[in-house]
Amino acid sequence: MRLKITPFTCFIVAFLLLFSIQAFSDEITTNYASKVIESFDNPDAQQWIVTGSKFSTEGYPKKAYADAWPEAVFGKNKEKKDLKVLGIEGRFDRKAYNYIEIIPAAKNDKGELVPKPIDLPGRVKAIDLWAWGSNYDYSLEVHLRDYQGIEHTLQLGSLRYEGWKDLYTTVPSSIPQSRRYLPKRRNLQLTELVLWTRPEEKVDGFYVYLDQLKVLTDLFESRFDGDNLIEPDVLNKIWKSGSAK
Secondary structure (H helix, E strand, O other): OOOOOOHHHHHHHHHHHHHHHHOOOOOOOOOEEEEEEEOOOOOOOOEEEEEEOOOEOOOOOEEEEEOOOOHHHHOOOOOOOOOOEEEEEEOEOOOOOOEEEEEEEEEOOOOOEEEOOEEOOOEEEEEEEEEEEEOOOEEEEEEEEOOOOOEEEEEEEEOOOEEEEEEEEEOOOOOOOEOOOOOOEOOOEEEEEEEEEOOOOOOOOEEEEEEEEEEEEEOOOOOOOOHHHHOHHHHHHHHOOOOOO
C-alpha cells in the first residue's frame, strides 16, 4: 500500500526531526544538582562583612555565629555535628527603608577584610536560604553579578514569620549565564544578601539568623575534541606560567 503524503504528515515528520535534534543540545540536556554554597559552619572558610545603612545605631549591626540549626534540615542533630548559623543583631535610630548588607569577603594581602563575590557553579536555576524570622515586616534579597558585570537583584521573600523558613527564588532566563564563544558557560557571582526594613515597622532591636545557602544548578556541559583547552588550570599553565612569549 502506498503511503499518502499530506502537508500534515510533513509537519509531523519535521516536528519529530526537530525534537530529536534538540534533545541532544545543551539547551535541553541537563544535569541538575543541589549545591550548598555556604553552610556557615566554619567561619574561617567563608567570611562575611555585615554593614548597615546610615540610620544604624552606633555599634550596629553586630555579627555572631550561633550553635543552632533548622530542625527541618538536620532534625535533632543526633550525630552531634558542629552546626552553626550566622546571626545578625540589628538596630536603627529611626524608621525608614533601612537595610543591612551581608557581603561575602576575604582577607587581602594586608590582612584586611574586603568584599569578594562567591562564584556560583554551573548554570544556576534557583537559590534558596534558610532564614530565622521573628515576625518583623522585613525582607531579604540576593544580588547576583553576570559575566558582563551587570548586577541583578532577586527577592528571596518576607521575614514576617516565626522561626526557620526556607526562602526561595528562581533565576530568570534573562540573566545571561552563557555565550556562543568558548568557554560557553559564564558563571554568576553572588555579591551580597540585603535585609530591608519597611518604614512602618519597628527597628529598635531585632535578630535574624541565616543558614544553608544553596543553589539548584545545571552542571551539564557538552564534551568535544580539545575541550581541555578551555579549562582554567590549562589556560593558566599555557599563558601565565612564563612559557608564553
